[in-house]
Amino acid sequence: xxxxxxxxxxRAIYQVSTSEKIDKTTISELAYYLDLKPPTVLERxxxxxxxxxxxYTKTNGIALTKTGYKEALNVIRKHRVWETxxxxxxxxxxNEVHELAEQLQNINSEKLIDRIFTLSGEPxxxxxxxxxxxxxxxxxxxxxxxxxxxxxxxxxxVLGVNEDSAEFxxxxxxxxxxxxxxxxxxxxxxxxxxxxxxxxxTYSAVxxxxxxxxxxxxxxxxxxxxxxK
Amino acid sequence: xxxxxxxxxxRAIYQVSTSEKIDKTTISELAYYLDLKPPTVLERxxxxxxxxxxxYTKTNGIALTKTGYKEALNVIRKHRVWETxxxxxxxxxxNEVHELAEQLQNINSEKLIDRIFTLSGEPxxxxxxxxxxxxxxxxxxxxxxxxxxxxxxxxxxVLGVNEDSAEFxxxxxxxxxxxxxxxxxxxxxxxxxxxxxxxxxTYSAVxxxxxxxxxxxxxxxxxxxxxxK
DNA sequence: TAAATTAATTAGGTACACCTAATTTTGTGT
DNA sequence: ACACAAAATTAGGTGTACCTAATTAATTTA
Ligand SMILES: [Mn+2]
Ligand SMILES: [Mn+2]
Ligand SMILES: [Mn+2]
Ligand SMILES: [Mn+2]
Numbered sequence: 463x464x465x466x467x468x469x470x471x472x473r474a475i476y477q478v479s480t481s482e483k484i485d486k487t488t489i490s491e492l493a494y495y496l497d498l499k500p501p502t503v504l505e506r507x508x509x510x511x512x513x514x515x516x517x518y519t520k521t522n523g524i525a526l527t528k529t530g531y532k533e534a535l536n537v538i539r540k541h542r543v544w545e546t547x548x549x550x551x552x553x554x555x556x557n558e559v560h561e562l563a564e565q566l567q568n569i570n571s572e573k574l575i576d577r578i579f580t581l582s583g584e585p586x587x588x589x590x591x592x593x594x595x596x597x598x599x600x601x602x603x604x605x606x607x608x609x610x611x612x613x614x615x616x617x618x619x620v621l622g623v624n625e626d627s628a629e630f631x632x633x634x635x636x637x638x639x640x641x642x643x644x645x646x647x648x649x650x651x652x653x654x655x656x657x658x659x660x661x662x663x664t665y666s667a668v669x670x671x672x673x674x675x676x677x678x679x680x681x682x683x684x685x686x687x688x689x690x691k
Numbered sequence: 692x693x694x695x696x697x698x699x700x701x702r703a704i705y706q707v708s709t710s711e712k713i714d715k716t717t718i719s720e721l722a723y724y725l726d727l728k729p730p731t732v733l734e735r736x737x738x739x740x741x742x743x744x745x746x747y748t749k750t751n752g753i754a755l756t757k758t759g760y761k762e763a764l765n766v767i768r769k770h771r772v773w774e775t776x777x778x779x780x781x782x783x784x785x786n787e788v789h790e791l792a793e794q795l796q797n798i799n800s801e802k803l804i805d806r807i808f809t810l811s812g813e814p815x816x817x818x819x820x821x822x823x824x825x826x827x828x829x830x831x832x833x834x835x836x837x838x839x840x841x842x843x844x845x846x847x848x849v850l851g852v853n854e855d856s857a858e859f860x861x862x863x864x865x866x867x868x869x870x871x872x873x874x875x876x877x878x879x880x881x882x883x884x885x886x887x888x889x890x891x892x893t894y895s896a897v898x899x900x901x902x903x904x905x906x907x908x909x910x911x912x913x914x915x916x917x918x919x920k
Numbered sequence: 921t922a923a924a925t926t927a928a929t930t931a932g933g934t935a936c937a938c939c940t941a942a943t944t945t946t947g948t949g950t
Numbered sequence: 951a952c953a954c955a956a957a958a959t960t961a962g963g964t965g966t967a968c969c970t971a972a973t974t975a976a977t978t979t980a
Pocket of ligand 1: 541626
């Protein structure tokens, strides 16, 4: 049986290893993500390895085994289903749910998750646009890419964010940018890569490249020539 | 700040000390209720005492202080609100929710409990008929007493049960006895105190005194002479 | 009231999830 | 190739929540 503590690590390993900017999943990356010290993480990894949930070699770093991946996706499912429930049913803001979902994700009842999932309208994506795996561990697909790689004149739809942090989401909320909003890319400043956008008729903003990198969009203008990925 | 572990003990102390059949709340009673050994409980009680959440003297046993009582009722509230949500909104059976609510009761978010409470229809009583304290810690009242103390000819309404255990609730469910059902007391066998009831037009059953003791009812027949309490 | 029983307490563990400091291994730049 | 920096590992803690076995105190019961 997989323990609460295992779940935390498996989710972290999944998140770190699917993150764009990290090539190899190392102990120090994991420790940073989990806000723990490397020896603590190493100790637990040895157990996960013994449980055959991960493999770990110096050359390839940390990777999930088939079983480990299955378990990781199950935790991801629980986390994202709870987040969706909190936003859709309980009317929380998308910036308020991540930490709470981290508590709720280790409640141990498949039946409960099923009911919460139904109550939330059987969602395919969570409030941050992240795909929710089905019970078999299959992720729905969507072609999303960072707003950063757009060209001026592009018309986009916001499909998600790369960051869950309340800090970042608060910022977007302040700018009145949310999931499924339409953005018009007015200009890209090649100097620093910042992006000027217009949206919701009256709003406009200049987003730093750091912010534009975190906003995931899909281009809705046919053949606009924006570089995908 | 009150910890998860404190909450568990405070709820237990409340439950044991309000239980009819236990006169003094002792370490061994608590240990039995919590399924722990006495030294473990004693150790924790020392901390709770230092935190001024309980008082403990050999003569009076364990008692909650004002603060401790406040906290205990808050956990009780969370537990019972979750149970109600699980039954009313998630369509669980009343026999399936206690253990799950024990996990959920330590989720730390007042806002979440408020939303769950609203979604459940702002209930005053949980699925077992137990009163849900309001946010100020005030319990709604209802005059309930064991079915055991009835007289033949009595007409009763089931308002609750003394036992949460799945085992007991399964038994009642099998007999088709549930909350708010009307029972007609046909006969009391003075030999062993068992109670013959008729209900739902077609059903009838003989309940042992042990069972009748756990079913809480209110008498709906005026002046039927049944001994209250 | 003395003996027997039961409850409370003390003493001294284990397992787990974390830590710091020290050492060893690995990777990089010149 | 060598020196330096970064990452991994080892060694040896801490605090918390539990345990058993032994002792002491309090209650019953004879
Ligand atoms: Mn999240
Ligand atoms: Mn999310
Ligand atoms: Mn309960
Ligand atoms: Mn209940």
